[in-house]
Amino acid sequence: MITPYLWRSMLYVPANRPSRLQKCARYGADALILDLEDSVPDSEKAESRLLLKQALKEPIWDSAELYGSNGGSERVDLFVRINAMRTRYWREDLEAVIPEEIFGLKVPKVEEPAKVEELDHAISRIEKASGIEEGRTKLLLSIETAKGLLQLSAICAASARVIGVGFGSEDFMTDTGIDRDNLRYARMQMTLVVKAFGLYAQDSVYPAFSDLEGLKQETEEAKRMGMDGKTAIHPNQIETIHSVFQPSDALLEKAGEICRMAEAENGRVFNYHGEMVDRPIVERYRRLLQRSREN
């Protein structure tokens, strides 16, 4: 099953670094994960939340994507990594960022479906209070423990907001004692479950950011496993990730069909085999086709 989401790369950006927030949309990542979790020390959580909320209001999020129509560019897809639900920070994180109409949340250390349901309700309440269309804020869940991996089917089914699942290798290694060379089984298992739900499967960061050859090998492995994209911890990793995640023939065929249908529908929202397709989605597929032609 092909996920409708086409992010080859998502770049982590610490929310406590204003200069990086200012620049990060232009690095060419397909989406950004603005991080309130691991890259922000406890002593800076409150300040960083405020900083991020303010930054989300600024006109700094236009995509640097060259391919597209004239007359402006689209906002890059923004995720915020909130603090884990076992901490005391996550509710305040939601209150700060949901009203800013981000694309979604990256949720770390997910282990139980009930927690996903709880999160869903909390988001709905804020969306309603903020006058935002309910269900707009999507969830990209991160599996970082053995328990989370074993519960993944139920977790995926816990909310209609869930659009994908990512693997968090560093915490997974800490939780399980498995070393990096032996994570394949867990990554593969995660991907199988995620694909069964038709969701987006995302690989973990490759922490040695100056080792582009190692990054390439790990990204190629992720692609062979069926994953759709990979997170980046440094802008210099983006190009390597993109070079590996070239779109499949099946995806290009789908993109072609959607673009042809969009032309016939002349701007109207339409149904593609059960998927509602609107303008931003069409634009994404159009870019995908243009990029692939150039490549």
Added chain:
Amino acid sequence: MKVDAAFPDKVVRSLEDAVERIGLGDGMTVSFHHHLREGDRVLLAVLEAVRKKGIRSLTLCASSLMRCHDGLIDFLRDGTVIRVDSSGLRGRLGQFVRQGGMKQPVILRSHGGRARAVADGERAIDIAFIAASASDIYGNANGVQGDNAFGSLGYGIWDSFQAKKTVIVTDHLSQSLLPYISISQSHTDCIAVVDSIGSRELLKAGALAEKSDPLSTVIAKNVATLLLATGIARNGSSIQMGSGGVSLKVIRYLKEAFLERGWRFRHAVGGITGGLLNALEEGWIEALMDVQSFDPAAAVSILRNRNHHEIDVNTYANPDNPSNMVNDLDIAILSALEIDLDWNVNVLTGSDGVLMGAIGGHPDVAEASKLTIVVAPLIRERIPIVVDRVRTVVTPGKDIDIFVCDWGIAVKEEREDIRRSLTEKGIRFHTMKELFEKATRLVGQVNKEETGGRPVAWVQDRRGRVLSEIYESETSGGEHR
């Protein structure tokens, strides 16, 4: 060091002897090159010798001045030097000039403009002091041998043709004829042997090194996409890349595409970087036309590779020379400190007016090239690069076709051919106004102080007309970059 000579009168053991021997006197014009960039130790040493002789009121015609020349301030204060021509001013020297330290405005010219000025008599050179990393006892000299080999002697060669007298200043005197000759013994009147002409290790300083800044990677990728997708870069094109961090990264992107397609640039012109040396060796650039080397490895390349040509600055960019190489350029990639709504470019002063750069070949290349691309981030350290009006026009907007930044590409309306090509390829482009508005929304615009008052520097265009004036200001604006 053994000092001997086929023509004994030519060789002297000190700069003071050279000054004496050559007949330097009050009010004369002396010239220097800046091939050693931040490693140059010749200019100040010569002026020290001049001062010891009690000579005053010189005009200094330098191809450029770097931070290592801050010591020039002392010679300006005591009247040893009263006029300065250069391509650029930086550091404390720039501050000194801007704060009104000189009575006579500095004349700032492009490299091509200087080549013209020294040839047509606008700035006739009496004595050219030319640092050479090697000279033989006959007076043949080059920049490619010796411990401080720096590469091309492109500015020095032309000065040796134009000056009434030429002094070669070297720390490597060969008893036998040099195997490679940049400046002929026929143009050399005196050879001054010194302990050291400077340090080749600082050759890369002053030009921008390849940046690790990811935004420069984004800009470089945008440039490469533009050049390749539109077919502007193709087999047989000629190119000048510049020495900035973005240009160095563009080389890497073009390499991949050119090697894959079996394409070659017919030549690259101008300042030669390590990336271009590699491209020559890899075979995707057929020839280098080197007026100035930005990498010490160029010295070896000039000696060994018959397709690496040392050219003088007249051949590079003199507008009065119809055979100059910039006239044959298909593509030029240039940098900017500011660019405005009329596409005028400033590469000389910061938004606060501080002298912090050099004109280099910017206006020469921009005017002559068939396509001129300016690259810069939209914003640099919270300062907008796209502005309503640049503080100092160095290159007129009429000579610029495309601006590429980290937010995308702006194409001038007149370049309908490129706009059409980009549209066909599905690549979006902006107007300069859109980028200006974007920059303004992000960081606002800088309030520029009112200009006026006494000019401290004149920026000439290639043909000697004053294009901009830089005015006296008490504020130094601090040190930049």
